[in-house]
Amino acid sequence: MSKEVEYKDLIAFHPGSYVEEIVEDLNITQAEFAKRLDLSPKTISKLISGEDGISAVTANKLAKLTGISLQTWINLQANYDAKVAEIKNAKNTDERHVCDLIDIKYLKDNHFLKDKRYSANEKIQKLRTLLKLSDLTQLTEFNSAVSYRRSRVAKDEKSIVLSNVMLELATNNARNITTNKYSKSKLQKALPNIKKMNLEAPESFYQKLKDTLLDCGIVLEALPQMTGARLNGATKKFKNGSVLLMITDRNKASDIFWFSLIHELGHIYDEDFYSSYDDREQYEEKENKANAFASEFFIPSKSYKEFKARGDYSAIAIKQFAAKLGILPGIVLGRLQSDGTVDYRALNALKTKYKINVNGGD
Secondary structure, three states: OOOEEEEOOEEEEOOHHHHHHHHHHHOOOHHHHHHHHOOOHHHHHHHHHOOOOOOHHHHHHHHHHHOOOHHHHHHHHHHHHHHHHHHHHHHHHHHHHHHHHOOHHHHHHOOOOOOOOOOHHHHHHHHHHHHOOOOHHHHHOOOOOEEEEEOOOOOOHHHHHHHHHHHHHHHHHHOOOOOOOOOHHHHHHHHHHHHHHOOOOHHHHHHHHHHHHHHOOEEEEEEOOOOOOOEEEEEEEOOOOOEEEEEEOOOOEHHHHHHHHHHHHHHHHOOOOOOOOOOHHHHHHHHHHHHHHHHHHHOOHHHHHHHHHHOOOOHHHHHHHHHHHOOOHHHHHHHHHHOOOOOOOOOHHHOOEOOOEOOOEO
């Protein structure tokens, strides 16, 4: 057990820390110090480690040995206990706040929780169990062991919490699916076939896509978007060497689905499984690299430049260019919209919509 309990700007110092300093100043062992106090070595060991507090009996003996008053030792323990209680209350308040941010209806609709009413305390406990967390406040910060593709907003707290909920749901589904270790060479060989799948209907390509990636040691988990999460995808490497690739149907357009999928595969291909979301420069650098991977995968830069040079962005021209590349017209349109060549409101009939069902993939 830690001798210090910290939460935000609150710190509780365990009195065992002061006892440890006295033992070190006396240049004796804990066993000898315990003998001088007429206490068991186990009592002193637990006190110094922070497992036990200072009892009235121990405080009295410490006062006699050190010359520090009995009341001082009692106050040290009382102050610690009071600060721990303050920290616990703050955590409880913050945890209830985080719980209120989570879309319980989404979890019921997608069968992660039973469709019933829960009290506030039941809701918190159910979420802890579901997400494998002892404290829901952990959802307020991004996990650096994960690479995310998401958009950022000014007031980001809810988005971060909901993105992390989705990630934990995907992680729980994927963690023990395979013992296959991620293989870069297998992924490299699979990429041409994955590209061909974009022309198929979701009910046709999705299971093939999952099986193909699983053979590479990549577990694909597709989840319906949780409103407010602003998350397109994420990757995470497991201890056994397999990799999670989570994808969502945010915005539901096929071009975003495929671009996000290949973007995440770009992270995996480069074995980039970690991100520092607060370091914007590093984050943007990694995201731009994955974006370039996805862009080049579907539309080689040379071909795109030649197409743009012709200046014809009609539906027919886009369809012809897409057919030449073997990709959906919506992917070409999405690229043109992304770089500002075509208005986001134009030609959207070229785009296909996908909807992810938890029990049925896309």
